[in-house]
Amino acid sequence: MTLIAVMLGGAVGSALRYGVSVSLNPSIGEGIPWGTLTVNVVGCLLIGWMANWMTGSNEALRLGVLVGLLGGFTTFSSFGLETIRLVQSEQIGAAVIYVLVSNAAGLAAGWLGLQLNQ
Numbered sequence: 001m002t003l004i005a006v007m008l009g010g011a012v013g014s015a016l017r018y019g020v021s022v023s024l025n026p027s028i029g030e031g032i033p034w035g036t037l038t039v040n041v042v043g044c045l046l047i048g049w050m051a052n053w054m055t056g057s058n059e060a061l062r063l064g065v066l067v068g069l070l071g072g073f074t075t076f077s078s079f080g081l082e083t084i085r086l087v088q089s090e091q092i093g094a095a096v097i098y099v100l101v102s103n104a105a106g107l108a109a110g111w112l113g114l115q116l117n118q
Contacts, residue, residue, distance in 0.1 A: 002060040009068020017073050030091065032098050033082045036075050037105075043074035044106040048113020 021035035047070045054062045079102060086095035 002063050005060040005064030006068035006071075009064040009070075010072035011068075013069040013072025013074075017075055021075075021078075030089070032086075032094050032101075033078075036078050036082055037098065037102055040074050040076070040079060040102055041105045041109045043070050045109035045113040046070055047074075048110040049116045050113070052114055052117035 017039050020039050021033075024035035024038055025033045047066060050065055050070070054065060079098075083095050083099055086092075086098060
């Protein structure tokens with residue numbers, strides 16, 4: 001049952017990520033990939049909040065949300081590839097800003113998410 005919950009959550013999370021990326025990422029491939037940045041920061045916020053909120057919940061449901069849904073929604077591998085592509089296209093400033101904002105905002109959002117349940 002847990003595996004099915006994780007798989008279903010992953011499918012939903014991936015579809016949500018795709019929708020946000022299509023809506024927010026630059027269509028011409030230049031500049032900061034706002035869609036990926038958005039899902040990573042929102043995902044950090046949600047996983048921080050949900051990790052505490054779901055303590056004591058059904059294990060399959062908890063893992064379906066935390067590992068499946070939020071794991072499918074966040075995009076660290078996409079973040080890495082997009083950063084490399086920014087560097088390769090000589091958009092060094094955008095790459096640096098993207099890395100700094102992604103990490104700082106992601107950590108801050110994760111911390112905030114944990115605080116929401118206290």
